[in-house]
Amino acid sequence: MKRRRFCETLAGTGFLLGTGAGATLNRVWAFQNTANLSHVEARYYKKHPDREIECLLCPRLCKLGDKERGYCGVRQNDGGTYYTLVYGKACSANIDPIEKKPFFHFLPGTDAFSIATAGCNVNCKFCQNWQISQVRAEQVPHFDLPPVEVAAAAERTGCRSVAYTYTEPTVFFEYMYDSAVEARRKGLKNCVVTAGHIQPEPLQDLLKVVDAVKIDLKAFRQDFYKEYVRGELQPVLESIRMVSRSKVWLEIVYLVIPTLNDAEQDIRSMCRWMAKEIGRDIPLHFTRFQPMYLVKNLPPTPISTLESLRDIAIQEEMHYVYVGNVPGHSAENTYCPRCRSTVIERFGMQVKAVALNKGACGSCQYPIPGIWA
């Protein structure tokens, strides 16, 4: 019903819709000319002599000559002016349960109108959506979906929020920001699913228009970030700190890859860092890896590994620790840290029961942090 409602709603709007790899709907819509890229001036860059520019959006700080593309593949220097090529050019648009992101303490049981464009500013060898994230703007089918239409479609389809997700929203910052402003005008919330590889200034600006951020912490070691992510750990930790100190809701996801980032000591160090820097109430999700992209030689994460890492996090007194990508696992549920009652019962991406009373445990009234309505 949901998909039918979505299609019917969009059919009357005049724009075409399609999905990219990793998205949930089938490829049933026609696409526009893939060479039809946007040419909207980017924010956060500096002009240098001789038509060179320096991008200030992410920690890479790409310095580019005329006609060159940033690492992300979706921002280009044309004649000394820097442009985003994907403004309003969605390659994916779907209605997803918010639990898919995953957000477990943010509007549980609601739908998020979820969009992405091509591109990413890191290159994780285990990327689950590489067909749309690790490509240049013109290499993936996309369609026109300007910010005002994002908000309108989200409202028409009954979504409570707009999610910027699937690829790396940092690289479509301008599109995300303007869509978030439009969504707020309609009383919708905004949530961001990101690797957190962003400079402080744009992140600070983004936090003014969004309500929740989920950061994928890929590991707690710089050498892992260098080899498997092609990025830096410290800026991600800085982003996590910054979000935690704002009024925006934060959740952390840690994709556990067998032998690569599952050392118990690393997890213990990470939890201690989290407890000290961002507090014990931030939800932490240990999710199951599936072989993908350039890491196909490893098996899916054993469930016992996820459980054992969760145990460590609980030993370190993290209050809300989840296991993800294991439908039916008891650690999908939210438990009250005080009385251990089940506060939210889930199965996969479905919410089965909610025992919250005005944001507190239905049994003992212990306040459960989150954005619940």
Added chain:
Amino acid sequence: MNRSKVVVIKGKGVIDPAGDMARTKIVQMLSLGFRNLTGAREAGEGLASLFARGERIGIKINTIGGRKISTRPELSLSLAGLLIKNGQPDKNIVIWDRTNRELRDAGYSLSDSPTALKVFATDTSGAGYETEVFSHRNIGSLFSTIQSNFVTASISLAILKDHGLAGVTAGMKNYFGAIHNPNKYHDSHCDPFIAELFESGPIKDKHRLSILDALVVQYHRGPSFHTQWAERSGTLIFSLDPVAADAVGWRLIEELRSKKGLPSLKEEDREPVYLSTAEKLGLGRVGADSIEVIEDEI
């Protein structure tokens, strides 16, 4: 160990005062280059030693710089003409790059005729990229099907330019245009990425020849075009050793920089370190002592 041979041909008057190229002179330069490179008495004989009759030959050009600083159509079409004149079926030759827009902007007329010389890009309908990621050392990319499927022999006909990140862009880096994600390989002066990409099967197994278009050399502030740092050098560089060809191209850029009072690439901390990596991988020779340079003028 034998030294690698690099042939440098200067064409007197190949560029007229208006900047136009003399195609007859370019053909003469190519012929002389092939003779000197292969030791053959005739260019045709030299070409026959490099390409079997009926091979599908890809001429990979670099057109990102627009009309002013891309592989010249006069050069690539002359090279194709020479191959055809010496017995290669025209339908088996493709002049190609990443996008048709870039080809057109650089002055090329497109053709995907099944019975004639082809000029088209990876984004042509029916071409595209492979759908399976090719993984090799630090490289994980989708190859253009032109490189992976269509061609059996490859010529890198690159424009020689200064490059802000790599130091020098020439024959080896030209193959960045054969993959879908070159933007992922610009860290640390494109090293080891240029060398490792070249070492991958779809390139190394097919590459036969490097020819550098140094007719106009952007010796500073590349890879984009800047009139004040572009020298009408009127030169072509040939080698069967891809590393040696680029190394000689690098020297030409350094000579021009020195002549114009600019610091060396090393002084600007952007030496083309990928060449040393390529040598370590056994792809060719980089040191001056390892390269025999044969210079000629026509």
